[in-house]
Amino acid sequence: MPEITGDSIKDRTFDAIVIGSGISGGWSAKELTEKGLKTLLLERGRDVKHIKDYPTTNKLPYEFEHRGEVPLDIQKEAPIVSRCYAFREDTLHFFLKDKEHPYIEQKPFDWIRGYQVGGKSLIWARQTQRWSDFDFEGPARDGFAVDWPIRYKDIAPWYSHVEKFAGISGNRDGLAELPDGEFLPSYPLNAVENYFKEQVNKNYKNRHIISARGAHISKPQQVHFDQGRGQCQNRTLCQRGCPFGGYFSSNASTIPWAEKTGNLTLRPFSVVHSIIYDEQKGKATGVKVIDANTKQEIEFYAKIIFVNAAALNTNLILLNSISKRFPNGLGNDSDLLGKYVAFHNYSSTVSGEYDGMKEFTTDGRNPVGGGYVPRFRNVFKQETDFLRGYAAGFSARRSQDTDSSGFGDALKENLLNPKLGPWRVGSHMMGETIPKATNFVTLDKNLKDAWGIPQLSISVDYDDNDQKMIKDYEDEFSEMFTKAGFTNVKVSRTQKAPGLDIHEMGGVRMGNDPRTSLLNKWNQLHHCKNVFVTDGACMTSTSTQNPSLTYMAFSARAADYAFAELKKGNL
């Protein structure tokens, strides 16, 4: 990999710059370098090399000083990320310390960030579902946001492209609302998950329980061996980084692949301040970076720029990219930059018990977690008093009843000899939220971070539609559970602040009309054609799928288009 040592403009000039090395930036870098473009990949955090920089990956539970718990002093430094399910003693080095990276919460918003090479691709939940036209057509059909400028057919080949390389497990379920992909073998449902699937099939039309689809190599293909990755070993310790490369991350997959082309320059500790716009040329010419350690300002130049800083930081960079032509942020003639931010609503869970199937339990671990329930509300037509709907996770496991009463020899024996209890079942909702102008991010006029960059001010909240949807999920799943013969059915509202879903999207939405959107159908800024946004910021609506797979597909598709346009001399 070339080192950046020289100070000359030539040394700081590339064909392409990619801002951010997370799940979408890794893909942008892979695709651009494979096409032969000299690409600078900027990452604000430290480098994390595959395997070498996974310090906890092979530790046994008793090798953690606090057996996995995060000490209170560390939680105090990171009160927001401490609320994230994946923030534990074995993973905390892949999350930032909130206090070092302040932002303003006009309304409560848990912004979960991982500032390192690979970003949150190291710690994601690895669920991967394609969108269908029921999702892309949603805003136009139901009258919110703006129409998506693409349809399923535009992105389908790119889903295939990224799925084959990343390695996605799943079944070909043949559902119109959740298109099949290029799947490796699925992780089958267990006894009670299958039982529930059959019960739901019997009791409902158009409701399906399928094996969760996930970015796990259940059966490696040559393309995975070529990446140095092997079969998932069912450790379910993924967020420590996987020594087998069993799940997809930028670190295990796209970044080393890009490095092998000889065209990649990876520069960690590079905090992007803004994108440089040239008034004469009428396009972006580079990126202004603050070195995270020295706080020195450095400029890098390129013909095309991919912004993959993660949804809200991409908004921040564009809002902070001020020029005479764009006084309100790059490409922001419509004054919509930062607006129409949306997320996924995870506010409720439904759980229960099942007394049957006691002849079975599970052995080993399921890396994708169990089952998935594709959205069944308002899919084919509007049928409720709220817009859109929710998908859900569903899983079952045999409980262990340990008698931990008393003291002494009896207690010790009981602890070492737990009995198998009933099956416990659980589901969690993943609701679509409606993007609105009133859910937005802006730059604070006064407060800056340690690198002199304005702090992001976030104003995002639930609305009445979300509340109705939560209620519907609770009612429907309680009924589905009860009809299946589950007992002790309990609803639990979690009251999570937006953000903790880690599916924040929008602010730089795609659309056909430059007056009502920022990006065109190629993820290209309408008004600054050599800048592409292919992370969560580009999302016009959120639908209910876990979003990362769609960001990967957008990145690969936009990189292909950008390269073609570059060759034609259009950029």
Add this chain to the structure above:
Amino acid sequence: MKRRSAIKSLVIIAGGIAIMPSCSTEPGKASIDLKKININADQEALLAEIAETIIPKNNKPGAKELNLHLFILKMVDDCHNEEDQKAFIEGLNSMDKLAKSKYGSAFAACDPKQKINLLNAISKEEGDAKGATAFLKIAKRRIIQGFMNSKYVMTDLKKYELVPGRYNGYFPAKQA
């Protein structure tokens, strides 16, 4: 090299993990390095007796041998808030008094049956024993955690698998 091995032997193994010993050579101090709570050697010894009562040595090692009392201290120091820490120390300090009023001798000097009866009285919040309930709850929770997650249990008794390499959703319960 000699110095290295000397330092190594000074590390205390509690349930399978090294805990830094106290830097202090002062007599009467706790044997591990604690940042927030103040524990002296007597309190540590008393906690060891209580821990051993909860998980005693029989044909398998008990709490003292696995240094689980030190694990409790480490967790109370790092993972509990001030309120818990205060209740923990107050409860610990009341143990000898409770034992004396009930059985006429300090906790360590009680016979095994008396010790267990006292812990039962505390967990049932009986009379004066109520003052130690919060302490015992924390101690018991942490000792169970430390025991079940100890190297001994996870390697010799209930083997923890770092790399299962399989998933079977229809595993016969009889074989589990």
